[in-house]
Amino acid sequence: MVIRHTPRTPSTPRDDDADPEQARRTLFPGEGSTLGSPRMVSSRRQRNSNGGSIRYSTIVLAGAAALSAVSLFVTYLTWQTSRMASSPNVLLQAFDTGATTSLGTTSTQRKLIQSMQKAPLGSLGPAGTNRTHLHYYDTLFFTAVQFGADAKSIIEVGCASDPFIQYLDWIDQRTCVAPYFVQYGNSSITNEDLGTKIETVTADFMEYQLPNDKKFDLLLCNQVLEHVPDPASFMQKLIASAKTSIISVPYNWEGCGEVCNHKTDFITMSMLTEWSAPYVPVYRGIVTEDGDGKFNKRVIFVFETSQGN
Numbered sequence: 001m002v003i004r005h006t007p008r009t010p011s012t013p014r015d016d017d018a019d020p021e022q023a024r025r026t027l028f029p030g031e032g033s034t035l036g037s038p039r040m041v042s043s044r045r046q047r048n049s050n051g052g053s054i055r056y057s058t059i060v061l062a063g064a065a066a067l068s069a070v071s072l073f074v075t076y077l078t079w080q081t082s083r084m085a086s087s088p089n090v091l092l093q094a095f096d097t098g099a100t101t102s103l104g105t106t107s108t109q110r111k112l113i114q115s116m117q118k119a120p121l122g123s124l125g126p127a128g129t130n131r132t133h134l135h136y137y138d139t140l141f142f143t144a145v146q147f148g149a150d151a152k153s154i155i156e157v158g159c160a161s162d163p164f165i166q167y168l169d170w171i172d173q174r175t176c177v178a179p180y181f182v183q184y185g186n187s188s189i190t191n192e193d194l195g196t197k198i199e200t201v202t203a204d205f206m207e208y209q210l211p212n213d214k215k216f217d218l219l220l221c222n223q224v225l226e227h228v229p230d231p232a233s234f235m236q237k238l239i240a241s242a243k244t245s246i247i248s249v250p251y252n253w254e255g256c257g258e259v260c261n262h263k264t265d266f267i268t269m270s271m272l273t274e275w276s277a278p279y280v281p282v283y284r285g286i287v288t289e290d291g292d293g294k295f296n297k298r299v300i301f302v303f304e305t306s307q308g309n
Contacts (some may be wrong), residue, residue, distance in 0.1 A: 009024050070212065111170035112149055119167050127162055136287040136298050137164070140222065147244050147283075147302055151217035157205050157238060158224035163198060165220060169279055175216070177201045177208050206237060215305070216242040225249045225275075225299070226262045232275040239279045239303045247272075251286055251297035272301055 053076045124137035131137075135304045148154065153173035156165045176198055201208065212218070219242035226249050239245045249272070255265040269284065283302040290296075 016185040030082040042214065044208045104193055108150065108170065112145065115168065115170045116145065118169075124164070124167060126160055131259060136248075136253055139285075139287045140164065140220075140246070140300065141167060143246055143283075143300060143302065144218065146221065147246065147304075148218040151244070153216045154220065155216045155242065157219065158227075159200075161190040163200075164222060165198060171218065173199075175199045177203055177205050179204050207232065210241060213242075218242055219245040219247075221245070221247045223248060223250065226253075226260075226264050226267060229263055231264055235272075235275045236279075239276060239305060243305055245305075246300065247303070250295070251299040253295055253297075257293070267299075269299065272299065276301070276303065279305070 003246060027266065029300050092100070119141055121138050121141070123132055124141055125134050127133040148168070150173070153175075154165055154168060154171045155162050155175045155177060158178050159165070159176035159181070160178075161181050163174075165171070165174045165176065168174070174197075178200075179202065181200065219238060221238050225247065228234045235247065238247055249267050250262075252266055252268055253260075253262070256262065272284075273281075280303075281301045281302050283300075285300050287298045288296060
């Protein structure tokens with residue numbers, strides 16, 4: 001379960017927590033700020049049919065041209081994403097003409113953009129807590145938009161009384177699974193408050209059976225792994241339960257006793273990679289809140305498995 005606590009004083013991060021690859025900064029629409037890293041692709045020296053080496057200058061020029069083209073394309077996509085998020089009416093106008101894009105059908109696109117318009121960015125965290133306005137939840141929302149735009153079903157593991165998936169209402173089938181539902185704020189949010197039905201299942205996820213043994217399209221598990229006694233087995237089941245899984249944990253937090261009730265502290269990228277093997281994340285990033293507190297970083301991993309059941 002997600003346990004709330006009050007941030008404390010700053011500390012110096014450990015060296016082995018750093019991403020081994022060169023990091024680059026990516027700003028998501030809204031207020032979320034993440035620190036991610038691109039994949040590094042190694043290349044081997046090419047040889048011609050006579051066994052001789054291709055001229056180094058030719059390789060450099062060709063590589064530079066390719067990188068320039070890729071850079072321009074990525075810049076264009078970034079601009080388009082920013083434009084869509086800041087001016088969703090641009091997309092809605094395109095939908096009115098019957099146009100379709102990679103997001104899916106016109107109906108799906110409309111629902112997605114309407115969800116983006118309604119989402120209270122900057123206030124997506126649990127109501128009535130000191131986490132309500134964290135950047136992390138904005139980044140989580142846009143991560144779900146990016147990787148779950150076509151999702152028809154979603155499961156949130158370890159959700160509370162006001163589940164995060166209430167904001168992902170472009171997805172028709174939404175399920176929350178938890179052994180108990182933590183109450184935040186002064187009142188519980190009902191299905192009527194959420195606008196559409198969210199199925200709640202009171203169960204230990206390790207004993208939970210997928211409906212009809214069929215994977216969900218999307219899975220969210222936010223700040224839960226640190227609370228379970230066997231995080232590796234738990235993470236394996238999370239990833240195997242959906243076609244796309246978005247999993248996040250505190251990044252390199254020290255122990256905080258009964259305030260947090262964590263089973264595992266100082267969680268690093270390498271630990272998550274070890275727990276998830278042989279699955280390899282398609283994305284990983286660190287969300288950093290304002291200030292220099294030692295509890296201000298959270299890491300997000302995204303996994304994609306086969307599209308079958």
